[in-house]
Amino acid sequence: MGSKAKKFEPNEYDSVLFSVDPVILTMINGHLNVLLVKREQEPEKDRWALPGGRVDKKNCDDLDAAVKLKLRQKTGLDHAYAEQAFTEGGSDMDPRGWSLTTVYISLLCNDDIDLSKNDTGEEVAWYPVKKLDELGPLAFWHNLLIERALSRLRDKVVYTDLPMRLMPEEFTIHELRQVYEEILSGVLARPSFFKRMTTADILVDTGRKKSLGSRPAALYRYKNRSKTHIFPGMLEAKREESMR
């Protein structure tokens, strides 16, 4: 098939082309954005793609190390949150042959990131996930991979405090709710949300306030950012918030 497809007959039966593809998400101006890079190589040259790729087996002893390396290379962050979402594979994903990708969800706060720290020299950019279709098709099946990752994220957000990984050090409960609403594309009842968060023993009131032209809101901080809290019940997001 492809003219540039490389040949590797020996042991081809046992091995597959493999890549790790992190879906790196952050909040920018109230909207969820995903990190993309522009491919400089065939196949799919000049298309936007997830900032993943082949695993450097010499420097990575296991999958987790491979993901951490990708994240460091693309965002400059050393301890970004990443969780494995799923693995997809098949003969149609990549013209070079039967290939496999493990998709991770990585959530981080935009304040912590400096894209100029990007190791790779590629063109990288944040893009709002809700406008991805305006960008045209991404490389490979990355549109599909992102959609599945977001679906998984939405499933988990209704019963966990995962969105905390998108928040800056200090934030108001209102800001936190907006992040939940953005992820769920729906509206949440304010009092329920407030109670849920303040009774869960996961937040600390810093005592300071943040004012935006009305009653100032209390600034909170997470008590323990390293472990994900599971709430006893599930949130219910209402439709609406369609346009903007």
Add this chain to the structure above:
Amino acid sequence: MGSKAKKFEPNEYDSVLFSVDPVILTMINGHLNVLLVKREQEPEKDRWALPGGRVDKKNCDDLDAAVKLKLRQKTGLDHAYAEQAFTEGGSDMDPRGWSLTTVYISLLCNDDIDLSKNDTGEEVAWYPVKKLDELGPLAFWHNLLIERALSRLRDKVVYTDLPMRLMPEEFTIHELRQVYEEILSGVLARPSFFKRMTTADILVDTGRKKSLGSRPAALYRYKNRSKTHIFPGMLEAKREESMR
């Protein structure tokens, strides 16, 4: 490293050894059992292992097809339930080199299975998951893979009706509860469980009864076995049921 390791320098950088490893579970005599096969080849010859292995890329267009093929080969079942759990990879898992495995959880009813249908001619056996340590170490990291798969299963069982895939066509609510309790290694309150199941609109009373020396229990059947029900709240299993 290993003396039998095959060489495939061309493009080795891009590809990894890959296998699919289903954790196939069923209930036997009230206990959760996992399907194992005895390896007939090096490495790890003569050790018990998960019934997985390399993917036949010529006959499988994607990952799902690969898992379905494994299940058919090992159990003779064509439409067994299987769900992807996670993927693990690294340089220490297999002496032949950096390798990757995607683990699936497959749940099925023992009544449906005839191990003599096994395609492969290997020695296969069911083994109780709670006695796996008595069997000695499994091949590769399969003890760890099974433990992680079971952990995932336990997490999901408290808010879904996944165990239905382990039940025969008709069953009593008591039998269903015993399956939940076996998976969770805990005791569930009978009335809560009964209400949860009978109010969820997932069961049909067949009208028939099953008697075991006292008041006969109603026999139920699942209304729709193909979609997993999500309950609004979570079950809480109590300790105990230690020995047996």
Add this chain to the structure above:
DNA sequence: ATAATAGTGTCTTTCAGACATTATGAT
């Protein structure tokens, strides 16, 4: 009748949703 277990009723607790009310700072 008694034993044994299936099934049910009732009460309490927990927690989310809805709605109304109070609090606080900017103007």
Add this chain to the structure above:
DNA sequence: ATCATAATGTCTGAAAGACACTATTAT
């Protein structure tokens, strides 16, 4: 004073846990 919105109180409803009670069969 008025406005905007943060925070909270109260009520309701859904669903799980606990416990007691009733039902039905075998013996």
